[in-house]
Amino acid sequence: MSLANALRSGSKDVVGKVADHLSPAVAKFAVCLQPVIADRAEGSYVWTTDGQKHLDMSGGIGVTSTGHCHPRVVKAIQEQAAKFIHAQQNVFTASVPQVALLDKLRDICPEQLTRFFFCNSGSEAVENAIKIARGHTKKQNIIAFENGFHGRTMGAMALTTSKTYYRANFGPLMPGVFIAPYPYCLHCKARQASPSGNDWYTVEPCMPGFRMNYNDRQCCNGPLEAVKWMLTQQSAPSETAAMIIEPILGEGGFLTPPPSYLRGLRELCTQHNILLIIDEVQSGVGRTGKWWGHEHMDGVDADIMTFAKGIGSGFPMAGVATREDTFDGIAAGQLGGTYGGSVLGAAAACATLDVIREEGLLENANERGAQLVKGLMQLQQQFPIIDVRGRGLMVAIEFGGTDGSLSAKYGTAAAITKAAVKRNMLLLSAGARETIRFLPALNVKAEEIDQALNILADCLEEVFGSEAQPATAVA
Template sequence: MNDQPQGETLTRLRQKYMANGFASARPCYVKKAKGALIWDLDDKEYIDFAGGIAVMNVGHSHPAIVSAVKDQAEKFMHTCFMVLPYESTIKLAQKLCTLVPGPSEKKAMFVNSGAEAVENAIKIARYYTKKTGIIAFESGFHGRTLMGMSLTGKVKPYKLGFGPFAPEVYRIPYAYCYRCPFGKEYPSCGVKCADHLEEFLISHVAPETTAAFIAEPIPGEGGYMVPPPEYFPKLKTICEKYGIMFIADEIQTGIGRTGTMFAMEHWNVEADITTTAKSLAAGMPLSAVVGKKKIMDSVHPGGIGGTYGANPMACKAALAVLDVVEQEGLLQKGKDLGEKLMSGLNDLKENFDIIGDVRGLGPLVAMELVKDRKTKAPAPEETKAITDYCFDQGLILLSCGIYGNVLRFMMPLVTTEQQLKQGISIIEKAFKLVTQTDL
């Protein structure tokens, strides 16, 4: 009898046949998943605080989503919407155009991934404005395609060795209040980080050649920094002043991740173009670009699209996701989850000096770890040790941040109170071990 764990066999096959660059965070081969739980091939149970990188807001294998996909697969799986269209895509467009913030009449298009949505948003903005320059955040992440990499700020591992990159991309710092790039403190700063955009349009790129400003409402890979309430309204006002399209990259923050359907609702800002993906279809490959009608309709027929865009099973899944969010009150559940999570993490901060900052918006929450609270020296090694311990103890937890020292929480919004408490308990034990603290 072979008592060797099944995962070890797969690891050997993986090492032999799969490219090293197509890496995974953990050697956990998934057998099944339900709600906020995952089981590996050896039936070890994990609490999932990663959610497939903020993809499973409605939870793993939600019965309504599974049913929608099965039903569509039995009817037809592909015709290419650009050849022979079907109802679900049109219904989904209608739904999203009513959900994306702002009073303007909107239209939508669909592709497969977040990076594709970003690429198309940039294409549309350039086409509409007849300008080429794009401004992005230094801490932003927008994908691994050529334009996605060009817009992304973090070099390793996303950009190293893959240049040259797309031209006409410019960067400004984000509102990172814990590490203010301008050396100021809120609110006495007057939100200088937002005013800097106007200065930037003098010293780095002219508004006459700038098509769009693309922004993650809260940077994902960058570290989950939450901006001051005045920040995005100020940025949008500057963009409007100079005729620059404002693109909200809501790929990670959309579909309830911040306690509202889209994060821009928190600041009452209407983007010219919004991208969304990840939790939109609960794991099915689907992304959307939703923009003001006059902007979206400016592109000639056939100028945007793709063979697999608006896959019928993915569109049915997305319609089911939006129904579940509404019918099960997941936005309110997400807010409640975020409050409990923030409370639990702030309790940990009281006991562990390594926790420099706890921040978040709704159920999108992060902890930044530092070696010293005064110097704020990043603690990436300790961060990795904590995520390693948590994984060994059955908790999937990911890190992020430009220094690799931020723990981010992306659990499904259906995570139970007991699962949350158990997860925080594991994290507390990890901090005791890493800091050698005996409470």
């Protein structure tokens, strides 16, 4: 019997057989208990073929910005599919949906970014951003940052240091890459040694109603000093094409650097004629309550910005936005791609941006984010959560040890995500430390956030049990 027929007939072991034909190298985060097959989805919920309904706090890894299958996005894709499925970008100047998308992007992108190149995924956007930077500056080196995640293709992988297994045994990696520190204030030794150190770490995330925001965070300036020395000792400005950085780390653990760090990088780039590439693949398109994550920080202007994930509500769509002159020095034909700038993707993106704007999803991201953070901070009183951080609906918690230390037992985050799956909630971990991230739809409802917090409380109870204690003992 075919796999599809076996699935239809309700055969119990078919899911295992399906898994036998798929690459085992793709990790299956949410289904670590038993394999399941996705069937349908709506808003913040997903149904699997075993009839189970799951609350989705992963948002398809930050993709389903308007929720699963928003009717306006579905309609836009359906109508476009009936008109034109593949208007190849090398053949036409543009397609009708692309023209509309250009208008919408020019409305929401930082004003200096006026040129767009479209592609299909975040990794592809990063690859092209690097090509543009090298092609324009005629320089080779790229400075990337610790804990960063920029994708899985050969170039993007070389810029990725959030975990070793993304690169292990796949080398040699793209040469000309230098990795600089990304501030991790919670674990910063200078902060820990400072008499006022705890003030840095106890400042609340940037949410309405909280005492202090990230903009008030001070930095020890160690990481910025290290970048300056890197330009003196390892990668001369005359050889450095670009720095590429996530304004808020995604896969690396949802860290927000003190704004002075990004401003300092901007100044260094301007001083040395180096391009600043801001990777907004995870933090962009309203995820943080503003259109772009770096807009939370004054004085941080991108020369090149990458976007993907949330722009298409799940339809593959991505792009690179640049300054007017950044393509100078790159000849026609040097960039491209068969499917880049897909009409269906552009239609999905237009509908997505309309929904975000017209249904007030930036406001909702801020309000629901504040609700989520507040609930997580209450759980912090009971469980060893050493940090609640994030902006908008890009929110994470990091666990400490049950002995009050700053390092949780290996596997704590995985145990929580497993406990969540048992209770029908899809949740992701992040980074090399024990961190859980929340990436719900930007139109998530208040009752869905409450539901997520209740389920999480049960998961924490299950995992920490009698060892549960707040993180107040942390030095």
